[in-house]
């Protein structure tokens with residue numbers, strides 16, 4: 001068998017050409033250099049270590065965090081005739097696998113990080129000929145990342161003991177900070193980082209503040225033919241929404257979540273894959289590892305976990321390259337809840353989590369191009385406008401609300417940073433109710449300083465201030481000045497509001513939308 005990469009690609013894998021950065025990654029690995037490959041889901045990461053495993057002498061050790069993932073990969077490798085095995089708690093053929101490794105009868109060996117870092121495994125590797133270490137889901141090594149696994153931190157001594165064996169770290173999801181961490185933790189040089197293009201030009205991105213979610217989602221489902229996925233926040237919400245959407249009987253709607261009986265779950269998944277117009281209401285557990293290229297829309301009923309998750313989940317639309325849509329519905333409560341959860345984390349993880357939420361805030365709040373925000377997050381330098389997102393297609397009018405924002409922040413400060421929006425509104429608009437009078441807040445300089453049209457801006461302004469961390473909430477829901485408040489109060493920063501689109505009149509029952 002010849003071991004030229006292009007020939008292996010055709011003859012073993014049956015692909016006509018390399019995709020994206022695959023060739024670049026594989027060439028570097030075949031040169032024996034340590035590499036970090038950042039490629040979106042579906043870009044073909046596995047080939048980047050499978051092919052070198054065949055082209056180089058010896059076995060490629062693949063470190064992978066999940067047994068299910070390993071077994072999927074094993075099946076795929078066996079299907080194209082690659083000699084592959086795994087050493088996990090559910091494998092019974094350990095002896096044979098170890099013998100095969102020693103004999104040089106394995107191209108790929110899958111193992112979990114906790115096993116890989118153990119002394120027993122290192123002793124085994126000393127008896128084997130190694131081609132490559134592939135570290136899959138490499139963002140798990142970073143505490144900054146969203147999926148930290150302490151076991152990944154223990155890999156370094158293993159990699160260093162076999163320092164002559166090249167390492168290839170792979171991940172789909174890494175912001176700048178996480179990437180830096182992966183390089184340092186795994187001993188990969190800066191120029192060894194290869195990032196593939198993240199743009200999905202056929203996906204049209206749109207973001208909407210929640211304003212009658214059922215109606216909003218109903219309208220979307222009515223106007224979008226073709227298969228679609230709606231991500232709901234909770235298991236209960238998936239079932240409720242599926243029932244609500246299925247009521248008018250125009251489309252088949254099913255639900256999917258991890259709490260369902262397995263038979264029902266897999267029946268719903270198979271039905272969706274086969275269908276040309278089904279809507280699936282699911283938790284984010286749905287879609288991982290399923291291959292349905294013709295999903296025409298993905299909607300999120302609430303804030304995703306991070307920009308990375310959003311990119312990945314919305315990216316399940318339009319795999320076939322045909323036009324597809326991604327809709328995100330959010331509310332200020334989503335941010336409040338996410339921030340509350342941060343306070344429950346260990347200190348080391350709080351900064352990363354806060355940055356993730358701020359990045360989501362920027363995505364939903366922007367009056368500019370959504371795609372540009374997504375791509376910049378992945379380290380690209382996209383043009384300022386894309387022509388295929390809600391804001392590029394319909395640039396929203398913006399108004400400067402810096403003065404109102406300063407008044408609002410002053411009122412928060414003067415009233416002692418412990419009151420909610422309602423009380424602050426009353427103070428600012430000069431409403432002398434009992435609470436205002438009891439606290440003596442009608443004697444404050446900020447009493448009644450907001451008049452006329454400005455009053456209607458207080459709620460959206462408070463929401464914008466929460467999003468940019470100029471306001472935060474205490475455990476009782478009272479508003480407190482945040483780190484972003486200072487520069488606004490000093491007049492160094494402006495606050496602008498994107499005017500919300502006019503609400504569409506509700507379609508009457510029985511009338512076609």
Ligand code: ADP
Pocket residue numbers: 015016017018019022039040041042043044045046047
């Ligand atoms: P990732 O791990 O990056 O999500 P996979 O390795 O699972 O992606 O590959 C995604 C799909 O793309 C698989 O079905 C794989 O067979 C296919 N694929 C990979 N490389 C190529 C290629 N060069 N040409 C065509 N298809 C490819």
Ligand code: ZN
Pocket residue numbers: 368369370371372385386387388389390391392393
């Ligand atoms: Zn755009």
